[in-house]
Amino acid sequence: MTTETTPKPQHPPLEPATEGQVLSGAEILVQSLMRAGVDVAFGYPGGAIMDTFHFLNRSPIEFILSRHEQGATHMADGYARVTGKAGVVIVTSGPGATNTITGIATANMDSVPLVVITGQVPTTMVGNDAFQEADVVGITRPISKHNYLINDVRDVARVVREAFHIATTGRPGPVVIDFPKDVQQAQTAFHWPESVDIRGYRPDRLEKKISPSHPMVQKAAKAIMRAKRPVLYVGGGAVIAGASEEVTALARRCQIPVTTTLTGLGAFPEDDPLSLQMLGMHGTEYANYAVDQCDTIIAVGARFDDRVTGKIAEFMPQCECVIHIDIDPSSISKNIQVDIPITGDAKACLAALLELVEPTERSEWAEQVLAWKKHHPLREEFGDDEIHPQRVISAIDEIAGPDKITVTDVGQHQMWACHFITHLRPRSWLSSGGLGTMGYGLPAAIGAKVAAPDRAVWCISGDGGIQMNMQEMTTAALNEIAVKVAVLNNQYLGMVRQWQQLFYGRNYSYTCLRRRSICEKVCRDPGSGKCQAYLPNIVAMAEACGWQAQRVERRAGIRDAIQWAEETPGPVLLEFSVHREDNVWPMIPAGQGVKKMMRGMELI
Amino acid sequence: MRHVISAQVENRFGVLAHIAGLFAARGYNIESLAVGPTHDPSISRMTIVVTGSDRVLEQVNKQLNKLIDVIRVQDLTAEEHVERELVLLRVKSNPKTRGEIAQIAELFDARIVDVRPGAITLMIADTQDRITALTEMVRPYGIHELVRSGSLALART
Structure with missing residues (x-):
């Protein structure tokens, strides 16, 4: 006698497809991701991408299920910034796709390689206002490097191959693949293209041309040798190109002080006496003085953005020679007229330069720079016993050590992290520079930890930023991703509040996160202490998501808490109740020059 | 100054929208735009007339070149044409x-x-x-x- 039982589902693991094997579009996509070397992807399923998900959990690709598609996109971004490989996102159509938009725009602004695959309604329904339909190709056009709508199942493998090529070469960026459901279901023979040939996209042509005999490289070398007061201005492009060694070699050989942009932090070690740290609106005084006084600037993978230049007419008034190395020709002479443009990969360009330049002594300039550094340091002394964010960040920097990866949200804490983390290595600093995306920190830290499980990953966030993608705490707990989060809670949207204090007569319009419906619309007594209790309880929320968490309210507890977080396995959150109205100094107000630099409240 | 730009592009849907969007997003006004396939049916040629300073036009050219579907861009103004x-x-x-x-x-x-x-x-x-x-x-x-x-x-x- 036999007993009938419901058969258990049989879904065998996916074997790598053979050339010419007839498969569905969905399986071809997953097989193509495997062929492209994808080991991890982030995302969220839904109706229009179910066919693809049907193969995903049987593939060797590790998949991290986020709690919101924006979170998944920032995770992929964090993964990409640490590894240099393309971060992969797989989501459904309509709202799934539109939720990735902020993440795609963030990656686009900071040249981060992503491949974002969005489900789409069947081709027969595209344009019909179908359920969960959005014009993803139209929406992502201005915020991606390139995008595709696959209309024919025979194009799937080629499109995936091209997408990874486009995302990771030249100036990297996000590529979107919109993938209709009927194309996922259609069948064809699998052919993985051996090479990519896109006639409108030949970044290798730029890269090959650079050699020491290149006329612009020769001109640049002469200008560098001739310069009396040169400055190296290094951006995220140098990190992406892996050009840190060359930057460091050039700086040391020719005794050139180095300042970095926000995304360039880590491209040059800040413990080197030649380091000026970050320049610009919240840059160090000495970096901005050096740029103000320089006679030659060597920009490497930086784009003279408005947060760096301030008022263009007053930027680098003494500079006689602008050398600009960038892989993106459209970044050259966009904001600043360039004298010696070198279009190409920063690593190759600097290597060519290094063959031409000879060791140079510039003692007068070096002494001047050292004097600025000595007399105008970043201030961290407070005559009180409160928890100041700067103190917390310095303690994290010291305790977590040089091997850590630091991730931030956007705002005051981000600027303090620029200042008080000692940036020593490339690809160890993740921050939304161009778009300035609040909510970036936690998910990007998760992506970073997935990419580098053996390194400590610290997310420094504010109470505003952490609340923007808090749901991803669950993702970290369930996937055992041991990120450490420090929330610097000043109960304000601090950077906007700082501007309100400085430029809007301390009218804290909707920047107080303790504000409730019973408050007067215009607060008459900000920070008086009479406010309502703060919500939410961030520590309790972290614990509810399966995290270990602690609130730190006294200065004496800072170091112990950080130590505890370092030693505790799994994800940990520390909430620091910090001084409410600390400001980021120095500051050059938007659209002003270095002469208008503010160094503290007393000088206003 | 008036510039005549000639661009060879992939003859694919979405390319025109991409190029029009590029001009619109940067506030460059297109005076005229003519487009049609060439002797190679996979390539279209666009003739775009724009007015702007040489610097603006340098940016336009660079931005056009950045698009993956754009194969070649020429500013004909400086050439015999x-x-x-x-x-x-x-x-x-x-x-x-x-x-x-x-x-x-x-x-x-x-x-x-x-x-x-x-x-x-x-x-x-x-x-x-x-x-x-x-x-x-x-x-x-x-x-x-x-x-x-x-x-x-x-x-x-």
Whole structure:
């Protein structure tokens, strides 16, 4: 006698497809991701991408299920910034796709390689206002490097191959693949293209041309040798190109002080006496003085953005020679007229330069720079016993050590992290520079930890930023991703509040996160202490998501808490109740020059 | 300054939208844009006329080149090139003026492509100056409607 039982589902693991094997579009996509070397992807399923998900959990690709598609996109971004490989996102159509938009725009602004695959309604329904339909190709056009709508199942493998090529070469960026459901279901023979040939996209042509005999490289070398007061201005492009060694070699050989942009932090070690740290609106005084006084600037993978230049007419008034190395020709002479443009990969360009330049002594300039550094340091002394964010960040920097990866949200804490983390290595600093995306920190830290499980990953966030993608705490707990989060809670949207204090007569319009419906619309007594209790309880929320968490309210507890977080396995959150109205100094107000630099409240 | 840009692009859906979006997002006004496939059906050629400073145009060229579907961009302004535009215009006419209008058309090498009671339709394919001159000549008779193709241009070498 036999007993009938419901058969258990049989879904065998996916074997790598053979050339010419007839498969569905969905399986071809997953097989193509495997062929492209994808080991991890982030995302969220839904109706229009179910066919693809049907193969995903049987593939060797590790998949991290986020709690919101924006979170998944920032995770992929964090993964990409640490590894240099393309971060992969797989989501459904309509709202799934539109939720990735902020993440795609963030990656686009900071040249981060992503491949974002969005489900789409069947081709027969595209344009019909179908359920969960959005014009993803139209929406992502201005915020991606390139995008595709696959209309024919025979194009799937080629499109995936091209997408990874486009995302990771030249100036990297996000590529979107919109993938209709009927194309996922259609069948064809699998052919993985051996090479990519896109006639409108030949970044290798730029890269090959650079050699020491290149006329612009020769001109640049002469200008560098001739310069009396040169400055190296290094951006995220140098990190992406892996050009840190060359930057460091050039700086040391020719005794050139180095300042970095926000995304360039880590491209040059800040413990080197030649380091000026970050320049610009919240840059160090000495970096901005050096740029103000320089006679030659060597920009490497930086784009003279408005947060760096301030008022263009007053930027680098003494500079006689602008050398600009960038892989993106459209970044050259966009904001600043360039004298010696070198279009190409920063690593190759600097290597060519290094063959031409000879060791140079510039003692007068070096002494001047050292004097600025000595007399105008970043201030961290407070005559009180409160928890100041700067103190917390310095303690994290010291305790977590040089091997850590630091991730931030956007705002005051981000600027303090620029200042008080000692940036020593490339690809160890993740921050939304161009778009300035609040909510970036936690998910990007998760992506970073997935990419580098053996390194400590610290997310420094504010109470505003952490609340923007808090749901991803669950993702970290369930996937055992041991990120450490420090929330610097000043109960304000601090950077906007700082501007309100400085430029809007301390009218804290909707920047107080303790504000409730019973408050007067215009607060008459900000920070008086009479406010309502703060919500939410961030520590309790972290614990509810399966995290270990602690609130730190006294200065004496800072170091112990950080130590505890370092030693505790799994994800940990520390909430620091910090001084409410600390400001980021120095500051050059938007659209002003270095002469208008503010160094503290007393000088206003 | 007026610039004539000639771009070879992939003949695919979405490319025109991409290029139009690029101009719109940066506030560059397109004076005219003409597009059609070339002798190679996989490639379209766009002739774009824009006005702006040389710096703005340098950016336009670089931004166009950045698009994956753009194969080649030339600013023809600095090069020797031929440029023509096609115009159709329907002019008010009666038996008395018809002959005069035909005579003007002949002077400008314009063709009469349609005649009906009360109106005569002319076609001219020429340079902008000559088109303007013809338009001015027939304006007193009364122009019902006018349509221009936008400039088409080719480098001489």
